[in-house]
Amino acid sequence: MRGSVILKWLLLVWLAGVILAAFFYVHPAEGFKGESSRIVFFHVPMAWIAVLAFLISCIASVMYLRRRDPKDDIRASVSAGLGLLFAVLATVTGSVFAKIMWGAYWNWDPRQTSITILLLIYAAYLALRGAVADPERRAALAAVYAILAFVTVPFLVFVVPRIYWSLHPDTIINTRGTNEFDSRYTQVLMASLAGFTGLYIWLYTLGCRIEAIRHRRRQEVL
Amino acid sequence: MNDLMGIALVTLIIWVGLFAYVYRLDRKVSRLED
Amino acid sequence: MWRLLAEALAVAAKDLRTEFRTRVALNSLGLFAVTVLAAVSYTVGPYRIATEDRPFLLAVLMWIVIFFAALAGLDRSFVKEEESHTAPLLRLAASPLAVWLGKLLFNLLLIYLLLAILVPLFCILMGYHVLMVGQFVLILALGGYALAVTTTIVAAIIARALTRGALFSVLSLPLLLPLLIFLIQGTAATADGSLEVIQSTVRAVVSMGGIMTIVSVALFPAVWSD
Numbered sequence: 153m154r155g156s157v158i159l160k161w162l163l164l165v166w167l168a169g170v171i172l173a174a175f176f177y178v179h180p181a182e183g184f185k186g187e188s189s190r191i192v193f194f195h196v197p198m199a200w201i202a203v204l205a206f207l208i209s210c211i212a213s214v215m216y217l218r219r220r221d222p223k224d225d226i227r228a229s230v231s232a233g234l235g236l237l238f239a240v241l242a243t244v245t246g247s248v249f250a251k252i253m254w255g256a257y258w259n260w261d262p263r264q265t266s267i268t269i270l271l272l273i274y275a276a277y278l279a280l281r282g283a284v285a286d287p288e289r290r291a292a293l294a295a296v297y298a299i300l301a302f303v304t305v306p307f308l309v310f311v312v313p314r315i316y317w318s319l320h321p322d323t324i325i326n327t328r329g330t331n332e333f334d335s336r337y338t339q340v341l342m343a344s345l346a347g348f349t350g351l352y353i354w355l356y357t358l359g360c361r362i363e364a365i366r367h368r369r370r371q372e373v374l
Numbered sequence: 375m376n377d378l379m380g381i382a383l384v385t386l387i388i389w390v391g392l393f394a395y396v397y398r399l400d401r402k403v404s405r406l407e408d
Numbered sequence: 409m410w411r412l413l414a415e416a417l418a419v420a421a422k423d424l425r426t427e428f429r430t431r432v433a434l435n436s437l438g439l440f441a442v443t444v445l446a447a448v449s450y451t452v453g454p455y456r457i458a459t460e461d462r463p464f465l466l467a468v469l470m471w472i473v474i475f476f477a478a479l480a481g482l483d484r485s486f487v488k489e490e491e492s493h494t495a496p497l498l499r500l501a502a503s504p505l506a507v508w509l510g511k512l513l514f515n516l517l518l519i520y521l522l523l524a525i526l527v528p529l530f531c532i533l534m535g536y537h538v539l540m541v542g543q544f545v546l547i548l549a550l551g552g553y554a555l556a557v558t559t560t561i562v563a564a565i566i567a568r569a570l571t572r573g574a575l576f577s578v579l580s581l582p583l584l585l586p587l588l589i590f591l592i593q594g595t596a597a598t599a600d601g602s603l604e605v606i607q608s609t610v611r612a613v614v615s616m617g618g619i620m621t622i623v624s625v626a627l628f629p630a631v632w633s634d
Contacts, residue, residue, distance in 0.1 A: 160400070164393045171389060175382035187378060194385075217630050265589075272582040279578050283569040293565050296627045300561065300583060303619050307586045307612065355396065361403050 160354065167347040173340045181337055188252040193340055195245035197348035198238045202270060205235030205352065209277075210302040213295035222367060223360075225291035228298060229281060230359035234352060236274040243267050266308045273301040412509065415502045419510025423485055424517070432488070433518060437481035441526045444473045445533065454535030463599030466536045467592045470527065475555070475588060477522055482559040483576040485511045486567035495567075504629040508560065512624075515556040515563075523548050536599065543606050544598040550610065551591040554617035558583050561624040564631045587616055 174193040181189035209231040216224035246264065247257040258264065280297055284290035427433055448469055457465050489495040498507060527548060530536060538544045559580055566575045594609025 160397060164390070167389055167393075168386060171382065171385050175378055175385075217627075269582050269585050272585070276579045276582050279575060280565070280569065283566075283571050283575050285570070289568065292630050293569075296561075296631050297565060297579060299627060300620075300623060303623050304583050304586055304616075307590075307616060354400075358396065358400055358403065361407065365403065365406055 159350075163347065163350050163354065166343070167351065170340060170344045170347050173343070178336050178340050179334070181334075185253050188249055189337070191245055191249045191252075193344045195242060195249060196341065197345045198242035198245060199267065200345060201348050201352045202235050202239035202242050202267070204349070205231045205238060205356075206270065206273070206302070206305075208356070209235060210298050213298040216291055216295045217299075220288075220291075222287070222291065223364070225287075225295070226360055226363040226367065227356075228291075228295060230356060230363055232274055232277050232298070234355055234359065236271070236278065238352070239267060239271050239274060243271065269308055270305075273304075277301065412503065412506050415506030416509035416513060419498070419502055419507055420513040420517075423510065423514040426488070427484075427514075433481040433484035434521075436484070437477045437518060437522050438525075440480045441473055441477040441522060444476070445526065445530060448473070449533040452534070454533070462536070464592075464596040466530075466534055467595035467599065469534070470530050470536070471551075471588060471592050471595065473530070474523065474526065475584065477526070478519060478555055478559060479577045479580060481518060482515050482556070483563040483566060483572065485514050485560070486563040487572055490567045499632065499634065504632045505625065507632060508564075508624065508628040511564070512557060512560045515560050516553065519552040519556045520549075523552055538599050539601040540598045540603075540606070543610075544595065547591060547594045547598060547606070547609060547613065550613045550617060551587065551594075554587050554613055554620060555584065557617055557620045557624060558587070561620070561628060561631065564628065583620075587613065590616075 170193065174190050178190070178193075180187050209228045212224045212227035212231060215221070216228060243264075246267065250259060250264070251257045277294060277297055281290055281294050284293055452469070489498055502510070531538070559576075562576060562580045562583065566572050566579060569575050590609050590612045594606055594613070597603075597605035597609065
């Protein structure tokens with residue numbers, strides 16, 4: 153069997169394993185209400201992918217402005233679409249978690265605020281793409297906006313959370329350097345991160361291939 | 375079967391279903407490319 | 409460098425002359441600001457908010473009015489070039505950087521005019537007592553700049569899109585939200601005198617304005633050129 157086929161089936165087994173492990177292998181973590189700590193295995197990787205996708209979109213945007221290769225524009229838009237999807241998933245899983253832990257789906261704590269702004273950025277980016285007819289103008293303007301949005305993000309991620317008290321659980325590897333969770337938890341979380349990254353890579357390459365075909369078809373018609 | 379097993383099962387089914395869908399799409403795209 | 413400045417000032421002067429003739433942006437900004445201010449003043453007024461909440465809530469209201477007034481009027485500078493078909497001429501007549509600087513100056517003037525009229529009116533009508541007035545003005549000045557520089561490049565982006573007005577707000581808001589949050593916190597701090605919050609706000613707003621400026625200068629040619 154070809155290598156890529158093996159990898160895809162591996163992904164199936166891997167993430168299936170992660171799901172099973174999340175529910176049956178791991179013990180509920182301390183400091184979390186009930187079984188809510190299990191949501192983290194899905195929520196954190198989704199948020200991570202949302203950010204990764206944004207990063208890749210921005211890198212592709214910079215590349216597009218430098219060499220004006222339509223493929224870079226495809227990469228930027230595909231990654232943005234995926235990023236939006238994962239951002240929505242992260243928001244939904246996050247609010248379910250918030251409901252269990254603190255009784256309310258939405259609190260506007262800094263992390264929730266940041267993911268909302270990321271959602272707004274993605275939505276704005278896609279709205280912009282939809283509003284420009286000419287492909288080259290669209291690619292250039294979208295690329296510029298992606299970069300503009302990207303430079304705003306550090307202020308959110310690093311500065312906003314520090315200013316006021318956050319309900320959001322501290323990141324797993326906290327500043328004290330000690331792990332608050334047992335090793336099983338960390339294992340499964342890392343495995344989940346790896347699996348989701350693999351899923352993203354697959355969806356991303358697939359999306360780029362589809363757009364490349366569409367692009368080619370359009371050129372043929374012209 | 376308790377609630378936890380139920381959620382686990384649903385999640386698993388969602389994942390397998392999703393995988394099947396994307397895999398079929400992948401195959402279709404590969405055919406179009408050749 | 410002087411040539412750049414001269415070109416930019418020429419662009420800004422032309423925009424100002426056109427604006428005073430037609431008053432479109434001034435009307436949008438002014439009308440919005442006055443209407444909302446009147447509504448807020450009438451319904452909320454200087455007495456309805458409890459003393460301990462005043463610094464914060466009044467800061468929120470003030471900046472919301474400013475931001476939305478800005479979103480109502482600041483896309484004008486580029487949109488009018490497209491509408492009157494003078495954009496190609498401008499591309500030939502001035503360098504991209506000069507155009508950007510000129511439009512920025514125009515937007516800055518509009519914002520500062522808005523702030524100069526709106527803020528005192530707001531403070532009077534709403535009974536906003538600010539403890540550290542110097543810092544208050546500083547935050548307004550820095551915030552106004554950051555607002556202007558961000559909206560200028562976004563205006564350039566949407567000028568040739570299909571759904572301009574809505575798109576301008578949609579694109580600007582994610583970029584402006586962090587700024588808004590900082591400005592509100594900083595302004596609230598000037599009203600009750602918390603110095604460290606003010607300092608961190610000033611630092612943040614200066615960096616945001618600075619980074620937006622650098623990125624705008626780097627990217628504007630890509631947006632503007634054909």
